[in-house]
Amino acid sequence: MRLQLALNVRDIDEAVDYYRKLFNAAPHKRRAGYANFAIDEPPLKLVLFENPDAAERVNHLGVEVFDDARVREAGHRLEAAGILSEVEEETVCCHATQTKVWSDEPQGLRWEWYRVTDDTPDGEKLIAPSATAPSAAACLDESETCCA
Numbered sequence: 001m002r003l004q005l006a007l008n009v010r011d012i013d014e015a016v017d018y019y020r021k022l023f024n025a026a027p028h029k030r031r032a033g034y035a036n037f038a039i040d041e042p043p044l045k046l047v048l049f050e051n052p053d054a055a056e057r058v059n060h061l062g063v064e065v066f067d068d069a070r071v072r073e074a075g076h077r078l079e080a081a082g083i084l085s086e087v088e089e090e091t092v093c094c095h096a097t098q099t100k101v102w103s104d105e106p107q108g109l110r111w112e113w114y115r116v117t118d119d120t121p122d123g124e125k126l127i128a129p130s131a132t133a134p135s136a137a138a139c140l141d142e143s144e145t146c147c148a
């Protein structure tokens with residue numbers, strides 16, 4: 001398990017350069033307007049979305065787990081607590097196929113518990129970032145709202 005921090009950044013190249021130096025790590029995945037770092041120490045998935053017009057720097061937060069049972073457990077726990085917002089099964093988001101559950105905290109910050117089931121889905125196409133959807137660059141279809 002590792003925490004995920006997804007940030008909106010003004011300039012993806014500048015941000016990747018900075019975080020590469022900060023964590024002494026190369027990006028795990030890099031696409032137009034998108035990068036992610038899978039850092040072992042500290043255990044962190046750092047996700048960067050190029051979105052210069054974003055009102056907030058934090059896009060969303062998450063917990064990456066490595067088996068489906070952990071996602072289901074989180075979903076049951078969130079549902080029992082009355083804070084489960086959404087369940088997504090095998091959805092393509094952030095340039096990967098994922099199973100996830102979402103919860104929105106009272107002030108609007110989104111949290112996800114997720115597992116990547118396919119890190120390089122077939123047929124991946126890139127789209128340009130959208131000022132109205134901070135994560136649009138990371139989705140495969142403009143109609144998707146993943147990672148928003």
